[in-house]
Amino acid sequence: MTPTTPTPTAEENWLRLDRQICFSLQAASRAFNGVYRVVLKDLGLTYPQYLVMLVLWEQGALPVKKLGEHLRLDSGTLSPLLKRLEAAGLVRRERSARDERSVEVRPTEEGAALRERALQVPRRIAAATGFDLDEIRDLRERLDQLTGALDSAALDETPGCS
Amino acid sequence: MTPTTPTPTAEENWLRLDRQICFSLQAASRAFNGVYRVVLKDLGLTYPQYLVMLVLWEQGALPVKKLGEHLRLDSGTLSPLLKRLEAAGLVRRERSARDERSVEVRPTEEGAALRERALQVPRRIAAATGFDLDEIRDLRERLDQLTGALDSAALDETPGCS
DNA sequence: GGCCATTTAGTTGTACGCAATTGAATTGTG
């Protein structure tokens, strides 16, 4: 059939782009990002900023460290992001009195008020997926399971764990 | 139970971080990224660079435009990435003779040789997921379906489509 | 109290991802 392509080994088949689940994953993640970009434009938020506000709406106020644990982000990402949210008047940052190392982040009045307008966001996003609630839940559970497996595998693989 | 929290409306429940499939998706994507970072360090590639090389190993050579279509990336992302791959000696970029606007990207000898060492990557990644082949395929199909739905929804939602 | 390991944010540097713009090359149309 294709003399230039000798029968590919099983290993070579695995290198095909359309076999890479990580690629499908990233494509889906970016597709979500695109929809969020449109939906969140009204609120003046990027998608990561929206995630930060979600946590703050749930928790009221919490230190940068805790915020990073919830979102799996480190201070290198959060520090500039939070500065932009502060510049936009949506959050306030203040050193904790108990522990001067820690910085408490809390929504301002304006930031809290934004929640009202955000209530419609999940419905619009869910509609865009074309999935019903059970499918979404099922997919989410698989993904979380996948993340858990990858995280523990990363610990094993990490070279510098002497 | 919790008098400070009046019964949340259905809509408010949807704002909970742990309900956001996009978050699970992004977390999984970044977890993959972390595993790839470890596995690809030997090859001197980042994960997006690895994806580019996957396409080039499959296709041999192709213009930036086609590369971007395969990977869903635009020139703003690819141009600097390809420059780094060229600086690393893995690809060559040359203006197409037929169409001077187009730039053909092709693996160098060294880039093609790298494929040998990459053959082991998918197996190591697959092992890290803890999923078997059927589960991976099933998840990949769902994700691709999701991406398709989100892409067409984005077209509908885009404000500037007069 | 003095000392040191740890914790916490912030900063710097590198690398995407994407919108918007630029500029060169090509194509379609008269």
Add this chain to the structure above:
DNA sequence: CACAATTCAATTGCGTACAACTAAATGGCC
């Protein structure tokens, strides 16, 4: 041939991600 519209890569600007580093603050230990 002339000219407008289109195509293509590159560039610019902004916003994440994340590793590595810095510096301030804390807590345990003697």
